[in-house]
Amino acid sequence: MAEGQNNIHHNPAVVDIGEVEVIAPNFKRRLSGVTSTIIQLIPVQRALGYKVAALGPGLPDTIPHIRFRDLLSLRRPPRGKKNRVWHARRNVEMLPAIIMRDVLRMPLTIVFTSASQRRHTGWTKWLISKMDAVVATSGRTATYLNVPNTVVMHGIDTERFSPAKDKAAARTALGLDPKQKFVGCFGRVRHQKGTDLFVDTMIALLPTRPDWTAIIAGRATGPHVDYEKQLMEKAANAGLADRILFVGEHTNINDWYRTLDLFVAPQRWEGFGLTPLEAMATAVPVVATDVGAFPELIVTGNDETGTIVLADLEAMTAASADFMDDDARRQKAGTRALQHVTTNFRIEHEIRRLGAVYESAASP
Structure with a gap:
């Protein structure tokens, strides 16, 4: 041979x-x-x-x-x-x-x-x-x-990224409080990805919304490790260390999406950006900045699957609050998001x- x-x-x-x-x-x-x-x-x-x-x-x-x-x-x-x-x-x-x-x-x-x-x-x-x-x-x-x-x-793989059959069970499996609502920001932790914008948005919103917790999932590497530590300290100084969770990088990120009620993509720059698709495939609506392909992925208006905003704190805070405070809107947008991705982005x-x-x- x-x-x-x-x-x-x-x-x-x-x-x-x-x-x-x-x-x-x-x-x-x-x-x-x-x-x-x-x-x-x-x-x-x-x-x-x-x-x-x-x-x-x-x-x-x-x-x-x-x-x-x-x-x-x-x-x-x-x-x-x-x-x-x-x-x-x-x-x-x-x-x-x-x-x-x-x-x-x-x-x-x-x-x-x-x-x-x-x-x-x-x-x-x-x-x-x-x-x-x-x-x-x-x-x-x-x-x-x-x-x-x-x-x-x-x-994306719409079999891997799919809604939880039981969201409370999905949260319990990851050690999260099944009675809380969760807003997530997933991806590499760095300034380009807008992680600080998400943290500042949550610091503005969570104190008056005790039923919500934020999850940041992703890896910080090299010079970005200190950036992540500064964000953790900022959350702690705001008294939110137990409600702005830095959970690190996970190979089972699809399971983390299934715990969410809202996803935020706060990037300042992006080539394409798959995270909004992954969230929407999990029936989670998305607040995203006007970068990358995000405006071409997310449907806004009457048939919304989410919304597009400028990459600034005021716009991000207002858009996130609107979704966090309206259960019916989130539910409708999440249902449309799932259909949108399975139809167009498999x-x-x-x-x-x-x-x-x-x-x-x-x-x-």
Whole structure:
């Protein structure tokens, strides 16, 4: 048995390059939104019949992947196809694909997904101009692109993120008071994410709303650890240490969503932002700032699933108070939110739309 075959046999996550039709490179070790996207997409893509594999560091060993030495085999297309798709999401992933396609003459079709909501540098514009197809993760992102593109918004796993059958039991299971109402802010703890804005909002609202407790779930890393400590001290100084809970990072974050009555996304900047979708899929209405894709995810007005506000304390406090003080409004918005996400933002929808982009770009 050949060495490569032996490795594949002993590590089922290593995929035979001859069977791979789409490569998803991840050339960054640090966990990021791009890395999370790849981790979430590939297992579902493969379950739906798409022959996709990852390439690069920083991914769980269980994610189907190819090895760097398998790139030597890209001179041959996958079985039954004229080209293999290389789906890049960063500059560092576009450049080697251009070299392989245009210099080494490998049969590659290069697709790039952009989530950026800022003007691209001249270097990035040049790289994007060499792509066979470009995907934008939102309409707002598309406005920063100077080439034809297709908007494919992210989706989520609506089986993992789903409402609690018994909210009181869900709270008890996590050690929370089942009689309290909970407002949450989930994600990395840092200034960019607006965690301080959420804390200040809760300091303004909770003293007059004794039936509410706030939950902050997420990780603070590096220089942001001191930022988190300062926020904890601020909550304690306001006499709210037991009602503004910093619970850290959890792999079962879906269970924490099920405890909530309201979700707040206070970001000052965001590329896309999945947390509002995760909350809405759990039948929780959302107050979110006007950043990232949030205005394209949340329905406002008569059929509201939440509301969009400026990233300032006065606006956030007023919008949160309106929801916290109106049980009927929260219930209606949560019901609409669940329907909205399951209809429009299932991860399967994202995968099929990406599949159509792959097929169109790779067609002669």
